[in-house]
Amino acid sequence: MSNALDNQYQPSIIEQAIYQSWEANNAFAAREAESAYCIVIPPPNVTGSLHMGHAFQDTVMDLLTRYHRMKGDQTLWQVGTDHAGIATQMVVERRLAADNISRHDLGREKFIEKIWEWKAESGGTITRQLRRMGAAIDWNRERFTMDDGLSEAVEEVFVRLYEDGLIYRGKRLVNWDPVLHTAVSDLEVESLEENGSLWHLRYPLSDDPSSHLIVATTRPETLLGDAAVAVNPDDERYRHLIGKTVDLPLTGRKIPIVGDEHADPEFGSGCVKITPAHDFNDYEVGKRQGLDLINVLDINACIDLDGSPYHGMDRFAARKKIVSDLDQAGLLDSIKDHKLMVPRGDRTGSVIEPYLTDQWYVKVEPLAKEAIKVVEDGDIKFVPENWSNTYFNWMNDIQDWCISRQIWWGHRIPAWYDQHGNVFVARTAEEAQSKAGPDAILEQDEDVLDTWFSSALWPFSTLGWPEKTPEFDKYYPTNVLVTGFDIIFFWVARMIMFGLKFTGQVPFKEVYIHGLVRDLEGDKMSKSKGNVLDPIDLIDGIELEALVEKRTKGLMQPKMAAKIEKQTRKQFPNGIEAYGTDALRFTFASQATLGRDIRFDLTRVESYRNFCNKLWNASRYVLMNTEGKDCGQVEATVKLSLADKWIISRLQQVEKEAVEQIENYRFDQLAQSLYSFVWDEYCSWYVELTKIVLNDENATDAQLRGTRRTLVRVLESTLRLLHPIMPFITEALWQEVKPLAAVEGDTIMNCVYPLYDESKIDQQAIEDMTWVQSVITSVRNIRGEMNISPGKALPILVQGASPKEASNIELHSDYLTKFGRFESMSMLTDSDQAPESATALVGDMRLLIPLGSFIDANAEISRLSKELEKAERDIAGVSGRLSNKAFVDKAPEAVIAKAQQQLDDAESAKFTLLEQIERMQAFLEND
């Protein structure tokens, strides 16, 4: 009932109630259908909370899911959460640290219990927030990466890869995080340029201690682990020294001088110290040269050398001491400023140490080959396409993947060792025991798997694999993966590799890569910068004080608080208004262009909130004029007006566009089309024109029915068009409108997405309506320029109308006089002497508004002069082209004809304008 609709749209009243009713009625469950459509969510951290990137991504996935559901597909948006090993463990450790407890105090079992407790406590946050986003999710199908089924999939995959020789264990140099005490993969290391020094050290020659080699290093402390000095075998300066030794300072060791390509004669002195256990390049040199691996660090990256004066010192403290000791010994040649790339762990920010340990690896090259091929062959398509280059670049040079982590939260590696150190990889302890024999005393590997290992299985593990399930058969391969470019390597590539290996099929057919959501200045949103927007705050609104509190609380660097507070107060002096989910989603859709980051612009949210209000009020108007009245629900004669035929035609065209835009992932264009259809066409023209019929005492029942029916039906279709972007408001309005439009169904989300019908497009109606619009607009233009009140009815004289135009005036005089607010329309012949008037041109037809008290001749002259200038500019441009022989010879006929038409129009306009200006001037002189 229309009186249920307030005259202002208030999202808070409708949104939560609607979501609850959807969920209570199990409306999200997939309906059986022949064709399937499936998207798996990039699983967020189970204990995390929703940020703008999620909100954007979720909007896109929900939009696609809702569209396909309406299209009639059996849809599954598979959601779930990730255990996020390191991240989650760190959070819990930090919480324990507040009580001065370490995980080691608790022990493994107790600590893991604590994590499960934390998951139970905070694990619902992000799924609650997803609901607030309006996500159409069958929550019965929610999964977690450490669910039993998914864990079994992990074990199955591990065992099979091991059996196929694609997983191995080995002692090698890995990226070691000395704070976390775990290995991390290459991808988890971020290198940033930092200011450092290049120390030039003197290594005395053993057989001639008075001479020395100078080696340059950025890491003097690793000198303790040097195994050689390398020179380039082609380097004349040092070639003769190869095979001799130097006295390694501070250690009493002698190390060989070796010839190796690795040494660059151009760099520094051309001599390089080789520390195979603490540098990736040196490790390779060491292998080539058969050097010892001399480990000098412990897991904390402190010096670990019994009997050494540096034993137990942190690496950076040791560096200082070693440099000063060398200096005292006269072995420090020089120190130069040097910029270098410092590797840091992406979680801890601590400097990563190349460290020699036993780890598990996946041999990825054979898997990568197949994974490259499916993208090359187009079995998987990146959208936008250029991301496939990024993918190829990485895949072509892929390194083995270190998958073991020395943490406790995660999937324990399914490998057992007997008392002799033999390893048994198996799905269960029992299976391992039976492999090892009854006498073996087995202990399971202490390590857990990289979180991304289980994520790599997500598209099929969530569907029940390795079991044969109906879901897997129905939905796999999934249709599209929606994700950010930042995890193409971490996740997308690995899903493709594992998907192909274990299912023989691609995991998804398309990968939609979206940009990062940044703040208005283009900065990444981060807690430490204090520029984070919480999607929920945009939905519900937030007071300034609460926002300041939120942004300044719990900062890593508390001294930033003052600056952040100031910024926030300046940017949001009144806090943030409650814009509602639909406006936020519409904003994301409108910003979802391909291949570009998003600068999040709050003014757009506001404008789309206003759009919601517009739609809301247009619906109110429709309801006020149709409820309790005959809207042609039952077949009966209807007479359609020009406006009716026009809006129906336009609706068809918009429906056609909408489907194309969604299928092409152009949600920005979709948003734009629907916005302008609703606002600029349905509201600004159509709704206004219906008032003429509906307020006409002489209108016939058939006319009234026709207009009401069109009002309601077009609105109902428009709501369906909008529903994938704005689920809440469309549902709320649809529930009011559906009886009037004679449509059935419990919820708009199960209605069919509008299908355009070519036969309903009335080309003549579009042409005529365009003509009506131009007549009204040109008179409005004069009103605007002359500051004539919109309510003031104007007498209009028409001169120079073609027969078609004359008949149009006759036919549509109601529209023109009533909507255009014309007092009268009188036809003049060309020979009639027209009074002094302001003049609007529509083609060759002239609309004259006789000068009265409200029209100022001077203002009219300046208005006409402006138009004249424009006409002259057009003439200059177009005639220039047309007089160019090459253009006339080579351009397509249609282009030439169009130019000729433009020229004719502009010239005729110019003629009329000049004439009018002269008349005005003459009028002024006689006045």
Added chain:
RNA sequence: GGGCGUUUAGCUCAGUUGGUAGAGCAUCGCCCUUACAAGGCGAGGGUCAGUGGUUCAAGUCCACUAACGCCCACCA
């Protein structure tokens, strides 16, 4: 070092196969007209980063340059 992206109105962004630039917000003017002032009507505002080329015609295609940004690799 290699690769990718961006540069269009004051701001945020569109611009399909080359045919002479659009939207929202902001600005200015007039209107509280019974769906909506979160509104209506109108207006102003751009040598499309630069240079050169292809073409009858370039924001659009090609080459180079500049600025900004991202990714990968890396000389110790």
